[in-house]
Every structure is written in C-alpha cells, then in structure tokens.
Amino acid sequence: MAVEWYLVLSALLFAVGASGVLLRRSPLVILLCLELMLNAGNLALVAFSRSLANQDGQIFALVVMVVAACEVVVGLGLIVAMFRRRLPLNVDEIRSLRG
Amino acid sequence: MEEVAFFVGAIGALGGAVAVVALRNPFYSVLALVVHLVSLAGLFLLLHAEFLAAAQVVVYAGAVMVLYLFVAAYVGSNEEPLWEPIAGQRFLAPLLAAALFVELSVAILGTGLKSLGGEGATIPAGFGSPAAIGELLLERFLIAFEAASLLLLIAAVGAVVLAASKKEATEVPRGR
Secondary structure (H helix, E strand, O other), rough: OOOOHHHHHHHHHHHHHHHHHHHHOOOHHHHHHHHHHHHHHHHHHHHHHHHHHHOHHHHHHHHHHHHHHHHHHHHHHHHHHHHHOOOOOOOOOOOOOOO | HHHHHEEEEHHHHHOOOOOOOOHHHHHHHHHHHHHHHHHHHHHHHHHHOHHHHHHHHHHOOOOOOHHHHHHHHHHHOOOOOOOOOOOHHHHHHHHHHHHHHHHHHHHHHEEEEEEEEOOOOOOOOOOOHOOOOOOHHHOOOHHHHHHHHHHHHHHHHHHHHHHOOOOOOOOOOOOO
C-alpha cells in the first residue's frame, strides 16, 4: 500500500474528530473527539516512519500517546470536579471564567 | 492481501470515529472509540510498528478507555439537548469538517515529498520491534523519555488535586 492511502485516511479521521468538537457539547465527548484527532496525527507519523524506514516517527507517536494520556487524566479530573460542584456538563453553559 | 487488511482496518477506524461523533449516549461513544483504537492498532501492524500497536491496545484501548468508562458511568448518561446555540450549527459543522478534509488532502497530495509514491523504502530487520524502540528511547531520545515521565507524574498529581473531594468546597447550585 502506498503511503498516500494512510495519509488520506488520517486526514479523514482528523476531519471527523474536528467535526465532533464543533458538534458535540458534552465535555466528555469533546475529549473523545480530541483523542480522534491525536490518533489521526499518530497514523500520519507512523505512515511516514514506514515509508522513510526511519523509526523516529514511531517515538514521536509514542510521546503523543503519553501527552494524550496526560490530557485525558486532567480533563476527566475537571469533569469529575464539575460534576461534584453541580455545574452543568455542557460547554455552552460554562463559558464565564468567574466562578 | 495487504490491501484487504488495510481496507478492513480503515473501515473499522472510520466507522468507530463516525460512531463516536454520531452516538448520543457518551457511554456508547467511549465503546465506539475502543473499536476505532483497535482498528488503528491493526493499521500500525501493517506499517511495521509492532511495539506501537501493542502499546495502543494495552495502554489506550485498555487503560485509558477504562478510565473514560468509569467517568462516563459516574456522571451518568445525560442526553444532549437538541437546541443549537448557533443557528444551523448541525449543518455548518460537517460542512466545515469536509472543507478541512479537502484542504488537508490537497495539501498532502500536492506536495513534492520524496516519500509519496511507491511502496516506500525497504525496512531493516527488527524495524519497530520493542528492542529497537527501547534502544532509541534510552539513547537518542532520553530527554524526551524523561520529560514524558515527568509530565505523567504532574498530570497524575494534578488530577488528584482537581478531583479530590474537599469538605469546605462551596456548593454551587445547578443551573447557575
């Protein structure tokens, strides 16, 4: 398989993730859509790593996975804190910075 | 054979991604993301990234998704309201995403990158194996490796601070 197939698939997955961030209003689902976009980037990195026979891209993808895990942990902590304080779990209703 | 495996993985990844966005219950969205991640791990195997595929299944589809499932079950499955804050948002957002896809594809396929076209360079033995990745991580990318571990520690401490139940926390009435 030529590398273009993987790159176009990666662009498609990124667009689907971006549309999810624009469409959905639950912070949990928005986090899931961020994961989709990060994974699309990972797919492009690994595809280039294969086509250039250079493993640096795979290390990059591994670091992206670590950063995604950190983002998930902090984001889910925020969601739990919002739920505890009885704030609405809807990103349109929590738009003021003042508590 | 490789083409068949690619298209099976691509359909799984794309179907999972669309289901994440389309399903209204967050719990089902998380399960759809697991399908997406496992399909993506299959594509990584096709690209000779064996260690990354294993890490994807074990760390992502295993650990991170269990965390998501716990939080989705904790906050409950509240369906999103149907009202739109911006008129026509439900039609504008996919349109914007389609425009983004076309733009990205044009940008990717229009570049003069050497790696485009053809099957790619021949890969050496042990490409993407745990041994090769571990050697790179501990020799050439040691600083990135240590920074990633520090970042994980900071994130873990931050999550505990954020989600810890404080007795003196002021309760804000819902709907404010």
